[in-house]
Amino acid sequence: MDYLKIFSPATIANVSCGFDSLGLAVDEIGDEMTFVKTPQKGVEITNITGAELTYDVDKNAASAVVKKMLLDAKADFGIQLTMHKGYFPGSGLGSSAASSAGAAFGANQLLGKPYSNLELTKFAMFGEEVACRSQIADNVAAAIYGGFVLIRSYQPLEVVKLPVPNELRLVAIHPQIEVRTEDARNVLPKEIALKDAVTQWANVGGLISGLYSNNYELISNSLKDVIVEPHRKKLIPFFDEVKSAAIKAGALGAGISGSGPTIFALCKGDEITEQVYNAIEKSYRNKNIDFEMYTSKVNKEGIKIIN
Amino acid sequence: MDYLKIFSPATIANVSCGFDSLGLAVDEIGDEMTFVKTPQKGVEITNITGAELTYDVDKNAASAVVKKMLLDAKADFGIQLTMHKGYFPGSGLGSSAASSAGAAFGANQLLGKPYSNLELTKFAMFGEEVACRSQIADNVAAAIYGGFVLIRSYQPLEVVKLPVPNELRLVAIHPQIEVRTEDARNVLPKEIALKDAVTQWANVGGLISGLYSNNYELISNSLKDVIVEPHRKKLIPFFDEVKSAAIKAGALGAGISGSGPTIFALCKGDEITEQVYNAIEKSYRNKNIDFEMYTSKVNKEGIKIIN
Structure with missing residues (x-):
């Protein structure tokens, strides 16, 4: 796989009673991101639309995640990515989480899927730290696992996927x-x-x-x-x-x-x-x-x- | 139905993380109680074995619950009860709850089952108040519903019966x-x-x-x-x-x-x-x-x- 386009959902953390523990993913609001494999190593953001975000690969949550994963996996290729933000950052709907989680998911695909959802959550949490200076898991886990998630524990990280009633x-x-x-x-x-x-x-x-x-x-x-x-x-x-x-x-x-x-x-x-x-x-x-x-x-x- | 013998289980409240919210019923520890319908109204304790408890019908949790229910249901009969305590009071295994819940269950049977489990829980909580000066629901609800229970709310009282894995x-x-x-x-x-x-x-x-x-x-x-x-x-x-x-x-x-x-x-x-x-x-x-x-x-x- 050399190219990938994904949808990464907005998320609602806390869900009233579950402060710092519960999150859920939204179906019809989110970001679109593309990932292209490149022969030259490293990560590059080629386009950002929908919001004004930095192209600095170490300061942008998405590229920072991709960079970390490429290093961790000792990849012999690089990734160019584009981001289309589908909703406003700063809304409380997990905008940086959608970028971070989407980046982790996309990079994992191009790497041949070596990482579990739990590992992707940890990489995405690094993106949250870049964006918000805090390693929060509820939004990124909800984006990666979908549905309702419970962060049962941070040390070690344990994510529980919960069922979603149909209606x-x-x-x-x-x-x-x-x-x-x-x-x-x-x-x-x-x-x-x-x-x-x-x-x-x-x-x-x-x-x-x-x-x-x-x-x-x-x-x-x-x-x-x-x-x-x-x-x-x-x-x-x-x-x-x-x-x-x-x-x-x-x-x-x-x-x-x-x-x-x-x-x-x-x-x-x-x-x-x-x-x-x-x-x-x-x-x-x-x-x-x-x-x-x-x-x-x-x-x-x-x-x-x-x- | 004029006579009834029941087993009312010991219970474990809190279950580590669920202070004042979770309870579970124990299968092989508990009290035995008998209930006999009598033509004369009112409640009487005719025998208590296994522990030294009061025969004063207003101070004994079990008889106090039965008395309250007979009044509430405007029963035209009375109940004689016996209690055999199968384990030690003061153990933390819900001894007064076993008596209170058992009393509520037994009286309900002789009354023709007019009350729901939630109503029985409320009557049994009155017994807990008689015994412990506190209207606690976790033990009595576990005894009445069986399995694991969650006291979702006290005002209004809401009890959720949870599944129990087989092993x-x-x-x-x-x-x-x-x-x-x-x-x-x-x-x-x-x-x-x-x-x-x-x-x-x-x-x-x-x-x-x-x-x-x-x-x-x-x-x-x-x-x-x-x-x-x-x-x-x-x-x-x-x-x-x-x-x-x-x-x-x-x-x-x-x-x-x-x-x-x-x-x-x-x-x-x-x-x-x-x-x-x-x-x-x-x-x-x-x-x-x-x-x-x-x-x-x-x-x-x-x-x-x-x-």
Whole structure:
């Protein structure tokens, strides 16, 4: 294989109750990337569209990942890559993760697939470190494995792929404001009440049970975040209004995607999804803040080869 | 139905990572109780064996539950009950829960089964309040539902029954020392580090995933408690030694049953279970502390009618 074009999905980290542990992949939002084998060694970015990102191969998350993998695999060839960003960086939808995970996936294909998904996740985490100075796994693992993932452990890294009920859909609204990941981290308390932690892990347990048993009511009841959302929602204008509009329109739950500002809602079936989309759109229409909206299935298979 | 004899199982609350959220029922340890319909209204305890408990119907957890249910159902009959305690109260194996849950189950049968398992759990929680001054659900729900249960929420009460892998076995050792539930509560911090809470809920997620997917390695990796065990183990002599002996002998994991002092280990298959039993027995043999040991399957169906 000398050429590859892929789709690398946007991802929603945390998914309400699962701060730093849960992620899910989005089916219809993401980046496209191409990879071309070259006789000369090393990595080069030949084109970036859709966003302004650096071409410096050590500072761009995607090329940094490819470079590391080519070295690790002692490849006797190089890779030229192009990136088309399909959505805005800084949205909280795992933009750098889509690049990093896509890069790991693409390079692995051209190398003859020597690496497991777990190893690809580790390479992609290196990309996250280049982009965000933090080795976070939830977004990249969701992009690579697809569906819902649980990061059971970081040391050693253990990723659990969870099942996705068939009718699960999502709606996302990205208000065009900046929430710096650093601010989103700093707003969190270092210590939390044990009783709140119990509530949270019971919800993590409930959400995962609901995913395995196709129990939408249980999923809905469990999509609650008593730890992170109360602090981070202050960074997102009209969060409560959006969430309440989504729930009223029938969403299973709504919360902050990653560190925000994107707000996501999970829904059962296409009809309710459309109602929730409309309700959220209506709730933001006159706020004098630009926004993008998305609706999608949950991506089940992760990064896809387009051709 | 005018007469009923039941077996009400011992239970293990918390199950390492799931403090105040998870419980499981034990198959081969528990109480036997009989229930006889009487023309005169009200409840009476006619015999208690195996432990010294009060015959005062308002202070005995079992009779208090039966009394409440007879009133709630406006029954035109009464119930005489006997209790044979099959294991020691104060062990951390849900002794009062076995009585309370058994009472709720038995009374429901004689009443013609008007109540759901969730309602029985609520009645049994009243028994827990009588016995322990605390409306705790994890033990009683495990006894009533059987298998593993998740208390997803208390307000409103929501119990999720989780699957039990076929080869799952347990070993328990009850050192004959007293750990007061109050002390076991007081030793816990009110606040915990967010990063520890993340570790814990990822483990709750991993354990539940492992139960659904029959993944013993994942179950094993997830049977960790970074929140409660570090504090409570100080109340249990030689806890670390027992745990380490169990793990070395092949246990999936080991931890404190409820508020202790019983230490449990989960194992895969009968052969390893026997090895773990022997290893734990050996580790406690010369400690000058009396102890009881148990080995059992995980009870899957909860309280059973014997005749």
